[in-house]
Amino acid sequence: MKHLSVMQLVICVLFLAIICAWPTTSATADATLRADLTHVDSGRGFTKRELLRRMAARSTARAASLYSSSACPRAVTVPVARGTTGKADYNSEYNIHFAIGTPTPQPVVATLDTGSDLIWTQCVCMSCFEQPFPVLDPSVSGTFRVMPCTDHLCEHGGLVVSGCNLKDKTCLYAYHYGDKSGTYGTMGQDTFTFKAPNGMAAAVPNIRFGCAQINHLTFRTNESGIAGFGRGPLSLPSQLKVARFSHCFTTIVDGRPSPVFLGTPDNLQAQATGPIKSTPFVPNPRSPFYYLSLKGITVGKTRLPFNASVFALKADGSGGTITDTGTAITSFPEAVFQALRKAFALQVLLPVEEDNDMCFSTSPKEKLPAVPKLILHLEGTDWDLPRENYVLDIDDEDGTGGELCLMIVSSGERSSMTTIGNFQQQNMHIVYDLEANKMVFVPARCDKL
Numbered sequence: 001m002k003h004l005s006v007m008q009l010v011i012c013v014l015f016l017a018i019i020c021a022w023p024t025t026s027a028t029a030d031a032t033l034r035a036d037l038t039h040v041d042s043g044r045g046f047t048k049r050e051l052l053r054r055m056a057a058r059s060t061a062r063a064a065s066l067y068s069s070s071a072c073p074r075a076v077t078v079p080v081a082r083g084t085t086g087k088a089d090y091n092s093e094y095n096i097h098f099a100i101g102t103p104t105p106q107p108v109v110a111t112l113d114t115g116s117d118l119i120w121t122q123c124v125c126m127s128c129f130e131q132p133f134p135v136l137d138p139s140v141s142g143t144f145r146v147m148p149c150t151d152h153l154c155e156h157g158g159l160v161v162s163g164c165n166l167k168d169k170t171c172l173y174a175y176h177y178g179d180k181s182g183t184y185g186t187m188g189q190d191t192f193t194f195k196a197p198n199g200m201a202a203a204v205p206n207i208r209f210g211c212a213q214i215n216h217l218t219f220r221t222n223e224s225g226i227a228g229f230g231r232g233p234l235s236l237p238s239q240l241k242v243a244r245f246s247h248c249f250t251t252i253v254d255g256r257p258s259p260v261f262l263g264t265p266d267n268l269q270a271q272a273t274g275p276i277k278s279t280p281f282v283p284n285p286r287s288p289f290y291y292l293s294l295k296g297i298t299v300g301k302t303r304l305p306f307n308a309s310v311f312a313l314k315a316d317g318s319g320g321t322i323t324d325t326g327t328a329i330t331s332f333p334e335a336v337f338q339a340l341r342k343a344f345a346l347q348v349l350l351p352v353e354e355d356n357d358m359c360f361s362t363s364p365k366e367k368l369p370a371v372p373k374l375i376l377h378l379e380g381t382d383w384d385l386p387r388e389n390y391v392l393d394i395d396d397e398d399g400t401g402g403e404l405c406l407m408i409v410s411s412g413e414r415s416s417m418t419t420i421g422n423f424q425q426q427n428m429h430i431v432y433d434l435e436a437n438k439m440v441f442v443p444a445r446c447d448k449l
Helices: 006-021 048-070 152-156 236-240 334-348
Strands: 024-026 033-039 094-100 106-113 119-127 161-164 171-176 182-195 201-216 225-228 244-248 258-262 277-282 290-292 294-299 321-323 330-332 359-362 374-378 381-384 391-395 402-406 408-410 418-420 428-433 438-443
Touching (some): 033 182, 106 119, 119 182, 201 236, 236 258, 277 290, 294 334, 334 402
Parallel strands (some): 024 201, 106 225, 119 201
Antiparallel strands (some): 033 094, 094 182, 171 182, 182 201, 290 321, 294 374, 330 418, 359 402, 374 381, 391 402
């Protein structure tokens, strides 16, 4: 039996105490459920410059994975690796907290991924990565059931690979990601426990998930698995039969928890700081991602010389524009990236840093310098990004100056995909309206929701 450290025991005890303290109620498909999200770098003491390097490294890795699988779309999740400062680690972005099983729910911390649809967590391990709390033990849950081979989600549920255990006729799965990693195990079902907006614990029975026994990923993390929020019958929104779900990411550098709602509250004006806008999703049955129709980009006074075809989904499934919780910093095709960087540099009127052409030198103890607007022209509306959603201001530790960094990256010379990352989604209530097939977004005080 694996021994837990004192810190790991503290994390586990605190999580169980919170879960057990929630009054419990049964949830229906019409009820709104809430879960807390934590950013992977939250509370870890990184400076803004370190956060920038880490976000850029993760975003570049994610873009590479997206490119490698874009012509043959499949689930894409960048491998998670919790390295120390200075190491290249490509981790996930936001973790969702919930619990599985009865009568005592067991903690699960999973990567929130809008680019895949399977929910899985480590249990009954044969080959697993380390996690800071006990692996799920389905044998102590009174409601856990192994799914038979004849279950419709096993036979027709969108699993890339599924099979049947000839010994006991249970459903086996194999699920692969765009980075060539994968998870393998048995499909089961159990009661999931979430937090309702009124503070009560909401128990939802019969949610299918992967009981992961062999995991070929580079996880060394605080997570125990992945919660797929993409399009597909196995995703958490699909199994909960919610018409909408939403998230509202708090300011990343502040490290506060962010809410995710399954069944979005009707009052989007709550804590709103701007107008409500919407844009339709672009259908792509070959991929679980949520695609948007990006028509163009304006930087300050300059409309970049690219028409909608540059950002459009191609017939072979490549290209397109997606909104992605698993990407930190928005990435554009190389030509668009270079044009955007040049247009920004010409208008910001600050000297470029020698070691990073995405950052500009600023004077000490002066007010924040003005920057050109960054507007994404979407189908039916414009997304006028707030300054703090595309610029990171960094002060030098010695007080002699600082940097202003433009928070975008290149998708790579061979990729035609555009990915709207979570840095650009800070303090924005993003609603995935699955029923109306559109994305609704409104600036909001996310830490107040």
